[in-house]
Amino acid sequence: MAIDVEAYYRTYGPMVLRRCRYMLRNEDAALDAMQDVFVEVLRREHDLVHSAPSSLLYTIATNVCLNRLRRSTRRPETHDDEILQTIAGNLGFEDETLVNHFLDRVFSREPESTRAIATLHYVDGLTLEETAAQVGLSVSGIRKRLRALRRRASGLRDL
Numbered sequence: 546m547a548i549d550v551e552a553y554y555r556t557y558g559p560m561v562l563r564r565c566r567y568m569l570r571n572e573d574a575a576l577d578a579m580q581d582v583f584v585e586v587l588r589r590e591h592d593l594v595h596s597a598p599s600s601l602l603y604t605i606a607t608n609v610c611l612n613r614l615r616r617s618t619r620r621p622e623t624h625d626d627e628i629l630q631t632i633a634g635n636l637g638f639e640d641e642t643l644v645n646h647f648l649d650r651v652f653s654r655e656p657e658s659t660r661a662i663a664t665l666h667y668v669d670g671l672t673l674e675e676t677a678a679q680v681g682l683s684v685s686g687i688r689k690r691l692r693a694l695r696r697r698a699s700g701l702r703d704l
Contacts, residue, residue: 548590553598554583560599561606567669568610578613582606600679607661607679651698658682659690666691 561582565575582605586593593601652660658680665676666687677684 548586548593548595548598550583550587550590553586553602557599557602558583561602564603564606565610568607568664569613574613578606578609581609581613585609597678600681604661604679604681607664608657611657611660611664647698651694655694655697659694662687662690663694 558579562575562579565578565582566572569575569578582602585605586602595601652663662676662680662682665671665679666673671679673684673687677687680687682690
């Protein structure tokens with residue numbers, strides 16, 4: 546049975562938009578990402594299981610936003626003053642470059658889902674149980690991934 550994407554959009558659209566706003570911190574980018582989430586659902590509507598739609602959409606939104614963030618660090622979409630002011634307001638360019646380089650090295654050999662797990666747990670503040678429910682792993686699987694990630698980050702910090 547196919548998913549009723551229109552009903553999902555009406556019901557879960559606000560939740561997806563909040564998630565995208567939180568991760569992207571840009572209204573236009575969040576609106577675009579939200580649309581991408583539902584386009585992805587449309588593309589795979591016959592393959593998706595709709596037993597936990599909010600978890601499914603939350604996970605897709607997280608992945609869409611992470612992909613957008615990753616793409617924007619590789620090749621920025623714009624060079625306007627707003628981006629420059631955001632960078633200057635948070636970290637100096639050198640500090641941000643070092644942080645991004647460090648995170649790229651930490652996640653370079655990790656599965657894509659590990660970045661989503663780390664974002665859900667460390668950035669969004671979800672508990673291990675909530676994180677496990679969002680990504681479809683056991684709590685012990687989440688602990689194992691986060692433990693390995695902390696070891697990897699600690700080893701890189703010492704270099």
